[in-house]
């Protein structure tokens with residue numbers, strides 16, 4: 281058998297007619313199928329993957345994994361083929377377990393974090409904590425794979441083939457610790473089933489993605505599903521109980537027999553007692569199971585202390601010595617595109633870039649900025665196309681309520697009419713100035729900065745492109761901020 285080749289039966293699958301071919305690879309898209317591959321024909325939001333079974337067979341697929349509907353679509357082609365047919369009630373879940381068995385390795389200790397906002401921040405801080413303690417670690421999510429092993433990713437939670445291929449490569453490179461983000465899409469689509477999780481974290485639950493989930497409760501249940509994936513006996517849930525749904529989450533996890541470690545400002549195991557802000561960060565006092573500690577965080581934004589404590593809780597839940605974890609918090613660095621200082625004007629006014637792309641995140645980011653601002657707080661905001669339309673006016677409103685000056689602009693209009701998206705955002709921020717072109721909006725925002733003012737450019741964070749239609753045009757908020765400052769204050773050749 282060739283390297284990387286496995287028998288179908290070794291992948292936990294049984295074919296209808298008892299066939300047991302060698303499987304040389306896995307594909308979820310028929311266009312990726314090669315000779316000997318298993319093609320997973322999944323039910324989709326636009327089309328059933330069963331439609332593409334005929335193409336997969338032509339490309340040499342040795343096995344097809346699908347559901348009854350997929351098999352029906354390709355009934356004739358399957359009958360005329362030697363390929364093994366596996367029918368599963370939930371082929372997405374079956375694919376996830378099959379991928380885990382096919383690639384066969386992951387970092388020994390894995391933790392995942394879910395929540396509307398803060399996943400990337402918490403996963404990144406957790407990876408940094410591990411590294412600062414001398415351990416080889418990675419985080420996987422919206423910003424790709426980062427840490428002691430790096431790779432690009434297309435999803436916050438990659439589909440299972442990519443996920444398990446990446447985890448196996450990390451394990452092979454000697455990485456012992458992994459922190460991953462669990463998006464609600466990823467959870468609903470079982471993308472991380474088959475990952476052995478030692479701990480799972482919950483940040484918060486507010487509005488997003490109601491284009492995909494049928495209701496708010498459906499969205500909550502998808503997130504709660506993370507706690508069904510933690511190792512039943514030895515796993516621990518680390519929950520932010522300041523969020524109104526935190527206690528619900530703690531009950532769900534506790535009800536499944538997991539240990540629960542609570543984090544929050546009130547009566548929590550890991551409790552934030554005080555924060556004092558200055559120009560470069562904050563000093564925090566906190567307690568762990570009754571004992572008091574303090575730490576310096578070189579991070580802007582009150583919410584980052586909550587994210588750091590959640591990450592610390594996850595490190596402890598994964599077996600680290602609490603004292604050792606608390607010692608390294610002062611060395612944590614900021615996360616790319618999250619409250620990142622992008623440029624400073626000659627008059628001292630600062631420009632920050634942040635990834636706030638939900639109503640709650642826009643409000644949180646602006647409120648967090650306020651104690652650091654002597655003059656006016658200016659914000660540039662927009663909402664993504666082909667995403668939850670209901671959040672658009674709420675994002676405008678969050679901007680108008682928490683900033684002194686608002687510019688509404690484009691943020692990845694994708695296949696929608698950008699003017700209509702802006703109009704929806706303007707609906708929540710009637711006094712705002714509308715500037716469609718994002719580069720021009722940034723220039724106008726930077727130009728409006730007087731001494732003591734601050735500009736927050738929200739929505740794109742670390743992103744490096746503006747998605748218009750199906751095209752991705754190069755665009756970087758930090759770069760545009762520097763260009764605007766240089767153009768206005770001198771410095772451009």
Ligand SMILES: CC(=O)N[C@H]1[C@@H](OP(=O)(O)OP(=O)(O)OC[C@H]2O[C@@H](n3ccc(=O)[nH]c3=O)[C@H](O)[C@@H]2O)O[C@H](CO)[C@@H](O)[C@@H]1O[C@H](C)C(=O)N[C@@H](C)C(=O)N[C@H](CCC(=O)O)C(=O)O
Pocket residue numbers: 308309310311321322323324325326327328329330332434435436437438439463464465466492
């Ligand atoms: C809405 C959503 O999550 N869609 C995911 C879903 O695709 P779909 O159901 O829309 O697929 P479809 O277009 O109907 O096609 C059905 C099936 O046919 C296959 N196909 C299609 C065409 C073809 O020629 N051959 C072929 O085999 C497709 O691969 C698919 O498996 O299943 C696909 C395969 O598993 C995913 O790649 C795809 O993610 C798309 C690309 C996506 O953009 N997802 C985003 C919204 C997402 O997942 N975001 C979250 C982050 C959200 C957050 O901020 O929290 C993430 O984790 O990244």
Ligand SMILES: Nc1ncnc2c1ncn2[C@@H]1O[C@H](COP(=O)(O)OP(=O)(O)OP(=O)(O)O)[C@@H](O)[C@H]1O
Pocket residue numbers: 395396397398399400401402422436461463483484583584586587617618619634635636637640641642644645741
């Ligand atoms: N604990 C928090 N509470 C509220 N808002 C937060 C919190 N943490 C981060 N944010 C806001 O959310 C933005 C996105 O943060 P982050 O990338 O960590 O979240 P995320 O959940 O990974 O988002 P996504 O999965 O959509 O990429 C930040 O730029 C900040 O504005």
Ligand SMILES: N[C@H](CCC[C@H](N)C(=O)O)C(=O)O
Pocket residue numbers: 436637663664665667691692739740743
């Ligand atoms: N993971 C999020 C990111 C949104 C970022 C924002 N720039 C946008 O395009 O809406 C999503 O895909 O909904």
